[in-house]
Amino acid sequence: MLEVKDIDVYYGAIHALKKLSITVEKGSIVTLIGANGAGKTTTLKTISGLLRPRSGSIMFDNVDITKVPPEKIVGKGISQVPEGRRVFPSMTVLENLEMGAYLRNDKKEIEADLEGVFFRFPRLKERKKQMAGTLSGGEQQMLAIGRALMARPEILLMDEPSMGLAPLLVKEIFEIIKDINSRGTTILLVEQNANMALSIADKAYVIETGEIVLEGSAQALMNSDEVKKEYLGG
Ligand code: ATP
Numbered sequence: 001m002l003e004v005k006d007i008d009v010y011y012g013a014i015h016a017l018k019k020l021s022i023t024v025e026k027g028s029i030v031t032l033i034g035a036n037g038a039g040k041t042t043t044l045k046t047i048s049g050l051l052r053p054r055s056g057s058i059m060f061d062n063v064d065i066t067k068v069p070p071e072k073i074v075g076k077g078i079s080q081v082p083e084g085r086r087v088f089p090s091m092t093v094l095e096n097l098e099m100g101a102y103l104r105n106d107k108k109e110i111e112a113d114l115e116g117v118f119f120r121f122p123r124l125k126e127r128k129k130q131m132a133g134t135l136s137g138g139e140q141q142m143l144a145i146g147r148a149l150m151a152r153p154e155i156l157l158m159d160e161p162s163m164g165l166a167p168l169l170v171k172e173i174f175e176i177i178k179d180i181n182s183r184g185t186t187i188l189l190v191e192q193n194a195n196m197a198l199s200i201a202d203k204a205y206v207i208e209t210g211e212i213v214l215e216g217s218a219q220a221l222m223n224s225d226e227v228k229k230e231y232l233g234g
Contacts, residue, residue, distance in 0.1 A: 001026040001186055002047070002078075002155060007056030009039075009046050009210075016042045018210045019056070022188075024155065024203075029177070029187040031197040031218065033231055034207035040190040041083055043207070044157045047188070048080045049073040061154075075103050079153035083160050085140040087147065089133025093124050096132050096143055100150030110150070117146040120176070138169040145176065155186040162193045174200055194231035198222045206231070 002024040009017040017039050024030045034040050045051045047058060049070035058066045065073055079100075087096050097117060101110045118125035121142045127135065132143055141161055148156055158177065162170040174196050181187050181200075191197035198204055201218035206227065214221060221227045 001061060002188065003057075003059040004043070004047065005057050005059070007046060007053035007058065009042055009051055009053050016210050017046065017053070020207070020210065020212055021056075022205055022212065022215075024186060024188050026154075026186055027181075027184065028202040029181050029189060029200055030203045030205070031189045031191055031201040032205045032207055033191050033194040033197055035192065035231075037209075038207045039210040040207060041159055042210075044080060044159050044188070044190055047073075047157060048078060071103070074151055074153075077152075077154035078157065079148040079151040079155070080157040081144045081148045081159060081161060083163065085137070085144045087132040087135070087140050087143050089131065091132055092129050093132055093135070093143055094128045096147050097124075097150050100147035101152075103151065109152075113150055113152065117149055120179075121146055137164055138166070138173075141165060141169075141173060142176075145173075145180075149180070149185075153185060155188060156180065158187060158189045160191055160193075161189070162191065162196060170196060194227065195233075198227075198232075 004022045006019045006021055007017055008019060032040055032043060046053055049068055057064060060076060060078060097114060104110055123139055124142055124146055135143060161173050177187060178200050189197055198218045198221055204218045204221045205212050206214040
């Protein structure tokens with residue numbers, strides 16, 4: 001479904017991604033794990049068109065999207081849940097969710113999806129009129145996921161959804177990711193929490209300083225000595 005091939009991405013003179021390749025099969029959960037600054041966010045931003053690779057290509061559903069602008073990429077079915085939640089703080093919960101559907105004009109369907117998000121996240125329904133900036137961290141993460149779902153994506157790009165959340169809430173978020181996937185949405189999940197990410201993923205990649213250094217089934221990576229030592233706390 002998604003094929004990132006040999007991309008090189010730079011920030012000025014900094015070579016952030018080096019011939020990076022990843023493939024995501026339709027219906028799967030793929031995770032990209034790595035330490036701080038390895039290039040995880042850069043990878044997602046490049047897929048969603050916010051950054052341009054200097055070389056290499058990105059194909060989505062057999063269409064070359066390497067040079068497609070970000071708003072058109074959303075329209076093609078790629079939606080990102082940004083790192084650090086990034087909701088619109090001075091808009092209400094409801095307005096944030098409506099923003100997620102801003103490219104759509106199928107009013108009835110939007111209404112149905114909104115109900116779907118409220119069903120999945122009852123806490124957001126209770127806080128419909130609350131300013132998003134006053135939500136707790138966990139609620140903001142739910143809102144960021146809900147907003148991305150309002151675009152009806154085929155693939156969801158998730159940037160460290162567990163960041164800064166209490167362990168119980170992390171578990172809940174990962175259950176939600178699994179559930180979203182089981183209803184047909186493909187997931188590319190970027191995480192520092194390798195343990196959780198590998199436990200729900202089908203396939204995994206390890207990124208170090210802009211390069212993929214290991215790849216395989218999530219199960220195989222979980223059993224790899226290198227991954228255990230570097231990413232799973234021994
Ligand atoms: P984290 O887990 O800490 O979010 P990451 O794996 O997502 O890290 P990136 O944010 O992709 O890492 O950063 C990759 C590299 O690119 C880092 O060395 C970072 O300092 C650098 N970088 C990221 N954004 C910029 C920028 N706007 N200008 C210059 N360098 C940047």
